[in-house]
Amino acid sequence: MTPSQSRWLDLADDALGGALLSRTDARSVLTAPDDALLELLAAAYRVRRHHWGNRVRLHFLCNAQSGLCPEDCHYCSQSSVSTAEIDRYPLLAREKILEAAGRAAALKAGTFCLVISGRSPGERVFGKVLDAVREIRARYDLKVCACLGLLDAGQAQRLAEAGVETVNHNLNTSERHHASVCSTHTFADRRATVEHVKAAGIKTCSGGIIGMGESDDDIYDLAVSLRELDVRSVPVNFLIPIAGTPFANRHALDPRRCLRVLCLYRFVLPSQEIRIAGGREVHLRSLQPLGLYPANSIFIGDYLTTQGQTAQADYAMIRDAGFVLETPDGAPFDGDPLAGAPPSYPRAPLPMPVVPPGVPSGPPSGISPGVPVG
Numbered sequence: 001m002t003p004s005q006s007r008w009l010d011l012a013d014d015a016l017g018g019a020l021l022s023r024t025d026a027r028s029v030l031t032a033p034d035d036a037l038l039e040l041l042a043a044a045y046r047v048r049r050h051h052w053g054n055r056v057r058l059h060f061l062c063n064a065q066s067g068l069c070p071e072d073c074h075y076c077s078q079s080s081v082s083t084a085e086i087d088r089y090p091l092l093a094r095e096k097i098l099e100a101a102g103r104a105a106a107l108k109a110g111t112f113c114l115v116i117s118g119r120s121p122g123e124r125v126f127g128k129v130l131d132a133v134r135e136i137r138a139r140y141d142l143k144v145c146a147c148l149g150l151l152d153a154g155q156a157q158r159l160a161e162a163g164v165e166t167v168n169h170n171l172n173t174s175e176r177h178h179a180s181v182c183s184t185h186t187f188a189d190r191r192a193t194v195e196h197v198k199a200a201g202i203k204t205c206s207g208g209i210i211g212m213g214e215s216d217d218d219i220y221d222l223a224v225s226l227r228e229l230d231v232r233s234v235p236v237n238f239l240i241p242i243a244g245t246p247f248a249n250r251h252a253l254d255p256r257r258c259l260r261v262l263c264l265y266r267f268v269l270p271s272q273e274i275r276i277a278g279g280r281e282v283h284l285r286s287l288q289p290l291g292l293y294p295a296n297s298i299f300i301g302d303y304l305t306t307q308g309q310t311a312q313a314d315y316a317m318i319r320d321a322g323f324v325l326e327t328p329d330g331a332p333f334d335g336d337p338l339a340g341a342p343p344s345y346p347r348a349p350l351p352m353p354v355v356p357p358g359v360p361s362g363p364p365s366g367i368s369p370g371v372p373v374g
């Protein structure tokens with residue numbers, strides 16, 4: 001065994017024993033040399049396998065209300081300061097939302113993520129969301145995750161009563177870095193929403209976006225904040241810098257950096273569901289399957305305002321790497337995942353990213369973030 005192998009395995013053992021990864025070790029993980037990357041992934045996989053076996057959980061996003069947001073989150077194509085060319089529309093009609101839930105069920109997604117843009121839902125929209133959730137729960141074998149922006153305690157309670165299983169609200173970045181990402185609400189506002197959700201007895205889903213100019217310590221501090229909040233599900237997004245947003249020129253990621261971040265999150269959040277979220281195809285590229293060694297869930301289908309890889313490609317990736325899909329009740333699924341899927345699946349393949357000259361990686365032109373918002 002090489003010294004680095006043994007070092008990473010010690011970190012895995014510590015994580016399995018419940019110890020918090022130290023800041024010094026976190027820095028080592030994020031700066032691990034390329035020739036030690038597979039050993040690092042093997043150690044992270046040891047922790048992942050202990051808690052999640054070889055199963056991969058699938059989530060399906062529905063962007064039920066797009067754009068028109070008064071907030072100024074600098075990464076977001078739907079913000080008040082974005083001039084990105086995206087579809088902007090108010091809350092979809094109930095039948096459209098149910099149609100999307102039907103697609104999610106046909107694709108064997110365990111969770112239907114109902115997302116709306118905006119700072120916080122007004123009463124009219126909130127009531128319609130509650131109605132849609134009740135109907136989805138009655139019609140389909142799907143768990144519902146709602147991502148609705150900032151919520152108060154009463155709203156969280158009403159979501160619980162309607163049958164929402166999980167609420168997503170990302171902390172996004174460290175408390176220290178947050179003011180560089182958004183000026184219209186604070187890290188404390190975001191944390192309070194997660195606390196209201198938890199108090200209502202709903203599962204908490206909260207993660208971040210990597211590649212927004214944060215330091216390695218910010219990445220670690222975000223993970224520690226999520227651990228302190230005891231969130232159950234952690235989407236790790238990789239920024240797609242979108243033309244027309246303040247972060248249009250942030251190009252800081254490469255596939256190996258993304259893998260190191262995922263390993264770090266597995267060590268700090270050993271038993272949590274860790275999801276490779278927005279930016280998976282763009283930033284991990286040919287190394288996407290390796291991301292399944294630290295992470296245990298992905299989005300299937302499209303993101304909020306951009307296409308993802310085809311469902312068929314995702315299923316093939318999971319199967320080829322020796323992983324299995326997870327059913328909504330957590331059991332392995334070994335049937336044909338596309339049986340019963342609508343004829344629109346699979347779609348045309350995702351275009352390859354266009355890498356601007358002189359930067360290590362880059363976005364497809366005009367692509368939107370595809371990250372859970374709010």
Ligand code: SF4
Pocket residue numbers: 069070071072073076077078079080116117118119149373374
């Ligand atoms: S992330 Fe959410 S709150 Fe922020 S600008 Fe986008 S839609 Fe608005």
